[in-house]
Every structure is written in C-alpha cells, then in structure tokens.
Amino acid sequence: MRTEGSWRVDVVVGLASALTFLAAWLGGGSLWEYVNGGDLHGMYLPWFEEVARSVWHEGRVPLWQEWQFGGTPALGLGHPSALYPPTLLLFAGLLSSWAALQLLYALHVAILGTGISALLRPQGVGPVPAVVATLVVTAVVMRGPLLAGVDHPSFLAATAWFPWMLYCWRRAVTGRMLPWSAGVALCYAMQWFAGYPDFPFDFVVLFALVALLSDDGPLWRRLVVVGLGLGLGAALAAAQVLPLADAVRESVRSEEGDQHVVIRSFFAVLSPVRLWTIARDTWGLPAVALGLVALTRVNRTRLAWTAGFVWAAFALTPPFAWLYLLPPWSGVRFPFGWGGGTAVFLGLLAATGVATLAGSPRRWVRGLGVVLALAATTQALVVVWRSPTALPAIAPGNPMFRAPVVPQAAERARLLAEAAGSDRILSERDGRAGAAIRYHLRMAMGHEPSLISRRIVHLLAAGGLYDNLGMFRDHDWQMLAAKPVVASLLGIGVVAISPTKAAPLERAGFTRIGTLPGGDVVLRRAALPRVRLVHRADIAPGGEAGSLAAVLATPDGRPDVAVLDEGSVHPPLAEVPAGAHEAVRIVDDAPERIVIEATVAAPALLVLGEAANDGWRADVDGTPAPILHADHAFRAVWLPAGQHTVVFTYAPWSVRIGMLVSLGAVVVMLAFVLMPARRG
Numbered sequence: 001m002r003t004e005g006s007w008r009v010d011v012v013v014g015l016a017s018a019l020t021f022l023a024a025w026l027g028g029g030s031l032w033e034y035v036n037g038g039d040l041h042g043m044y045l046p047w048f049e050e051v052a053r054s055v056w057h058e059g060r061v062p063l064w065q066e067w068q069f070g071g072t073p074a075l076g077l078g079h080p081s082a083l084y085p086p087t088l089l090l091f092a093g094l095l096s097s098w099a100a101l102q103l104l105y106a107l108h109v110a111i112l113g114t115g116i117s118a119l120l121r122p123q124g125v126g127p128v129p130a131v132v133a134t135l136v137v138t139a140v141v142m143r144g145p146l147l148a149g150v151d152h153p154s155f156l157a158a159t160a161w162f163p164w165m166l167y168c169w170r171r172a173v174t175g176r177m178l179p180w181s182a183g184v185a186l187c188y189a190m191q192w193f194a195g196y197p198d199f200p201f202d203f204v205v206l207f208a209l210v211a212l213l214s215d216d217g218p219l220w221r222r223l224v225v226v227g228l229g230l231g232l233g234a235a236l237a238a239a240q241v242l243p244l245a246d247a248v249r250e251s252v253r254s255e256e257g258d259q260h261v262v263i264r265s266f267f268a269v270l271s272p273v274r275l276w277t278i279a280r281d282t283w284g285l286p287a288v289a290l291g292l293v294a295l296t297r298v299n300r301t302r303l304a305w306t307a308g309f310v311w312a313a314f315a316l317t318p319p320f321a322w323l324y325l326l327p328p329w330s331g332v333r334f335p336f337g338w339g340g341g342t343a344v345f346l347g348l349l350a351a352t353g354v355a356t357l358a359g360s361p362r363r364w365v366r367g368l369g370v371v372l373a374l375a376a377t378t379q380a381l382v383v384v385w386r387s388p389t390a391l392p393a394i395a396p397g398n399p400m401f402r403a404p405v406v407p408q409a410a411e412r413a414r415l416l417a418e419a420a421g422s423d424r425i426l427s428e429r430d431g432r433a434g435a436a437i438r439y440h441l442r443m444a445m446g447h448e449p450s451l452i453s454r455r456i457v458h459l460l461a462a463g464g465l466y467d468n469l470g471m472f473r474d475h476d477w478q479m480l481a482a483k484p485v486v487a488s489l490l491g492i493g494v495v496a497i498s499p500t501k502a503a504p505l506e507r508a509g510f511t512r513i514g515t516l517p518g519g520d521v522v523l524r525r526a527a528l529p530r531v532r533l534v535h536r537a538d539i540a541p542g543g544e545a546g547s548l549a550a551v552l553a554t555p556d557g558r559p560d561v562a563v564l565d566e567g568s569v570h571p572p573l574a575e576v577p578a579g580a581h582e583a584v585r586i587v588d589d590a591p592e593r594i595v596i597e598a599t600v601a602a603p604a605l606l607v608l609g610e611a612a613n614d615g616w617r618a619d620v621d622g623t624p625a626p627i628l629h630a631d632h633a634f635r636a637v638w639l640p641a642g643q644h645t646v647v648f649t650y651a652p653w654s655v656r657i658g659m660l661v662s663l664g665a666v667v668v669m670l671a672f673v674l675m676p677a678r679r680g
Helices: 006-026 037-059 085-090 097-123 127-141 144-153 153-160 162-174 177-194 198-213 219-236 238-250 258-264 270-281 283-294 300-313 320-325 337-358 361-386 410-418 428-432 434-440 455-460 478-480 484-491 503-507 543-552 651-673
Strands: 425-428 492-497 510-515 519-526 531-534 537-540 562-565 583-590 593-600 605-612 616-620 623-625 627-628 634-637 642-650
Touching: 006 097, 006 127, 006 361, 037 085, 037 097, 037 434, 097 153, 097 162, 127 144, 127 283, 127 361, 127 455, 144 153, 144 425, 153 162, 153 198, 153 337, 162 198, 162 219, 162 300, 162 337, 177 198, 177 238, 177 425, 177 651, 198 219, 198 238, 198 537, 219 651, 238 651, 258 283, 258 320, 258 605, 270 531, 283 300, 283 361, 300 337, 300 425, 320 410, 337 361, 337 428, 410 425, 410 428, 410 434, 410 492, 410 510, 410 519, 410 623, 425 428, 428 434, 428 492, 428 605, 455 484, 455 543, 478 484, 478 503, 484 492, 484 543, 510 543, 531 593, 537 543, 543 562, 593 605, 605 627, 616 634, 634 642
Parallel strands: 425 492, 537 562
Antiparallel strands: 492 519, 510 519, 531 605, 583 593, 593 642, 605 634, 616 623, 616 642, 627 634
C-alpha cells in the first residue's frame, strides 16, 4: 500500500529527473539550431506560437488555416497541439520560443518521472531506481528510429502519460473504479492532444496487454476499467480525434497504402544482428542487463511489462505486424509509437532490476546493482547530452537541411507579401521554414503535406510540387514550366527561387522582379485571381480524375470559365450584357470566415480559389447556398444578377460533434470523480 505523503516522493522524483535532464540537455547545447529535418522549425514551433496567440490574444481555437496548401483544417493536422494544455501555457508569450521549447521537454520528463515513481512504489521500488528508469526512458525515446524523438516534442509528450495510465488503471482495479478510470481517460486524452496519433493507437494495444496479463483484481474488472478508461478518454479527445479522422478522409492517405507498407518495413527487426544493434545503440546494454535481472524474480506484473516490451520491440515483425492489416494501423506510415512503449517497459524493468540487486544479501550483488545503475544512468545522460548535436546543424548550404530560420526571415516575408499582393507565393525555403504560419504568408506550399485536400494534392503533383513524405525533395521546376496552368489555378503569382534554378520558369513566362535576402530571386507571373465571377461552366465527366484532366487540358487558366464536377447542379448562367459593370471583392478575410461583396450583371458563378474541404458552408444574402467544386479543387456558388454578400464559414460537423462529445465526457468524468466512495 502507498504510505501517506508518498505523492511527495513521486513529485521529488519527477523534479529531480527533470532537473538532471535539463542540465544534460542544456550542457549539450539544447535544441534549436540542430534539427532532424524541417519538422521542428517548419511545423511544430510556428504552430505552437500561432495556436497560443490565437487562444490567448484572440480568444479562439483555430479551426482552419488559410496560409498554405490552399487552406487545411487546423485541428485535423494534429501537430499544432491546439488543445494540449502544456503547449498552450508555455507558448503563451511570457517566454521566448527557445525557453518554452526547452521547458516543454523538461516538463514532460517531470510528468514521466512522477508517473514512473507512482507506478513502481507498490512494487517495492524506491525513488532512486525510479529516477534511473525515467532517464532510461527519456534516452530511449531520444535514440529511437531516425532520432525523431529528439526534435519531435510530441514523442516524449505522449510517452510521458503512459505510466500514469498504468498507475490510474491499477488504482481503479484495486480501489475506487470510477474516479481512477477518469484518471485513465484523462491520460489517454492527453496522448491524443499531444499531437502524434500513432502513440495513442499503439498504447491501446500495450495497455490492454498489461491488463490481460496482470493479476491486479479479477479479469472482468481489469477489462472493464480498460474499456471505460479508453472509451471515456477517446470521448474526451473527440474534439481532436473527429477532425483528424475528417482530414484523413479528405486526404490522399488512403491512396498511399503500398508506400506505407514499404516504409513500415524499415522498422522491422528481422535478424539477430539488427536486434543486437538496437539493444546496443537504442536501448543501452546496462538497461537491458538490468531488465534481464528483473526477470530472475518473475511475478505477474513483471511478466506483463516484459510482454509489453516484446510486443513493442517486435511490433513491425510478423506475427505482431499482422496488426497492420487492420485499421487504423493500416493507414500508419511511420510507426513511431511503439518506441515510446518499448522505452517505458524497459525503464520499468530496469528499475525493478536495480531494486532486485539492491535487496540481495550478498554485498557483491548489491555492488553490481550500483555499477549497473550508474552505468545505465550515465549512458542515458550521455545520450541526452549528445542528442541535439547528433542531428545535423542548420546550414543554408546543406541540401537536405536548409536553414528554416535565417536572420532575414521577417524581411523576406515582408518583401514576398508586397510582391504577391493577393496572389499565392511559391518558395521552397520559406515553405520549409514555416513562414506561411509564422508570418501569415499565403503560400501554395508549406510543411507537412500529408493531410491536405487530395484535390489540392492532385494539382500540386501535376506541377511537380508535391512530396508525399514531407522529405522536401526539390520541386521539379521543369514540370511546372511545362504546365503553367497549375500555377494559374493555384493562384501562384510569385516564386522565390535560387537564381541557378530560375531558367525553366523564366522561359515559361515568369519575369524576374527582384532579389531577396539570402540570394533568392523573385519571379512574377499573372495567376487567376483569388475571387472571380464566371459566366460559363464546363461539366467534366469522370469524377475527380475527369475534372483534373479537364483543368489541365488548357495551356493556362481560363478566368472566364469554371470546370465543374459531373453532376454539379446550379441554375443557368448568362453572358454579361454589353456595357454592364461587374465587381467582386473580399471585404472580410478571416481563417474561418470570408465575406465577399459582388455586383453581378447576369447570373454567374462566384469562384473562390480556396480549398473546398467539407465543413465549409456558404450564405448568399443570408440564405444558405450549395458549394460546388470548381476547377477541381476550389469553391464556387451561384449568384443571380444584382448586389450580393456572400459569406463562407468553416464549421465542420466533426468539430461541432467533437466539441459536444468532449464536453459530455468532461461532465461524465466530473461525475465519476465526485461520486462518493462505495465499499465492496
């Protein structure tokens, strides 16, 4: 049983682990100028800053971002961590982004340490082994596949909540079921809100495995708590989960299944040599040795942890890999979540190994325990210390890791915005730097394209601009030059490009108009206006493929014609009478609400060059109007002759239902916590 005040010991373990981590982390240079790729500066940090600014300064949760890829659902992306409390608090503006980022890592080490201490205490494991376990878990996450755990904050964040899930589950099984099941739910929801969905997917399997193999309470009660906690946790996270599912449905993820299989195969452990390499370089031999010591005194808890470790370690190897025949795992590209599970179970076993050796009556065995514990701790701290510099340094000349943060970034953004006006911008460097989000530049590209509208993807791919893995291969400028209609349709009026690559676009009609800080040149070419009136519609048969072929069939965009999908229904259109005047302009431009005023001389289609994702609705003069897919990927509404106000509003069912379900889950959780204790 836990003794009175033992929570203070857990807090001390968490703080000690966090401070030790932070000392090694900062001593190694901290995380900023060393990055694995573009994710940290191109995706995480700009979004953290943007979401916190929206919540604290504008009083709104961002649902839609309009600045890259023609617009995408903000909650559907996951990576913004728009509903994750630690991110919202740390990036609220009181700290620099650098300080907030370092504290974000340290905070999750503290959460991890307190959870591990609370979980280990009933096993007779004291605070010192708990600190060892926390540092081992942190190091394994950092040294996971592709070193992605270093500069992907969501990896450590999601992992940190898993020990707390296990702790709350045990308390629910052995004590008050409902209040502690609410604790399981809260921890599981936090994994979702942290932003990387692979972790909550994978931890479900590991959590259920521990429940099946443990001996804490009767089986029915163990399984009921699992179902209750995970179900309520998913409901609590519905405000994140449902928009994510909606975004996946509208993306190209379902069309990339074969590529997912190939990518996942790189994570399989298929030979003893591969296993030895992982044990030596990722898990650490001292920690593995301590884990093996723990198995010399097997009980059901240690057996459950061992089973969880084995499953997580071999999750991409048959027969465990058969899980990926089932959704949602079948849609996963990079299965990073298992690395967090491996780390947690190895840390728990290592700590129990330390306690086992420390409890031996033989002095030399106790000494061996001290040596192995010091070796595991030292190796973990060395890994943390070396983690930032294990990644490539940001360098403008490095073709794979271009500088996402340059001293002239703000000035570049200002010059690009002035050159583009209402047109979109195409820039490899600024797209990878997260400039679209950070400086609110309207860009055709950006970072992390995997969940954007598949219709936008079709157009980008046709112009050689799409990289489905987000690895940022160079754009194929020859393809774009051969299909200038792609640039016109996407509204690309300005291209920032290295002068050594500009020739194909200049031959295609782009004109050089200036130079940016950093040496890129600015090219200009007329594109279709963001909003326009058209009086002719061509119906393209053959669904999405047919409409794509129709819009690409012309050498350039046609401002007076819109291509509509087969089956589109609208009242008749008419030509503009001779001498008649028409005008259209955007009078209010917010991410989730665009107001357009139009003077229409004859029945027309108003075409808005923004992604036509489900969830957008249109009102014409206060009356709901259907939105049509125009030019394959964009929005259009029919207007009769006269003066009109058109309002586009983003309010998808997934967000509305998700928010309601989450609020309902909060009410249920509060009821669980406040229910009086019952005996029996």
